[in-house]
Amino acid sequence: MTRDEGPDLTDLQRRVVEFAAARGWGTYHTPKNLASALSVEAAELMEIFQWLTPEESAAVMEDEAQAHRVRDEVADVLAYLLQFCAVLGVDPGQALRDKVHRNESRFPLD
Secondary structure, eight states, X not given: OOTTTOOOHHHHHHHHHHHHHHTTOGGGOOHHHHHHHHHHHHXXXXXXXXXXXXXXXXXXXXXXXXXXXXXXXXXXXXXXXXXXXXXXXXXXXHHHHHHHHHHHHHSOOO
């Protein structure tokens, strides 16, 4: 795997699940707790942009300190989402493909 390719979603999911399991966190990783944690991490991502103008928010990645915060929060959101999906047996890639397909039907091009 090269850096350009990156790990696939299944590999990332396996890694975050194994990371939590190795630390004995499984008892805390219930659907309710993971959904709550996901919400908290999404709010932390939102907090970065809270008082920015549209122009400032579009330029946030130009400041390395802010870009680092954004990347960390994106990683936290994704990690909790992948763990949530693992606990409930949801294939996140398939769920997204299904949703895109439904949206294409709901919102066809004119």
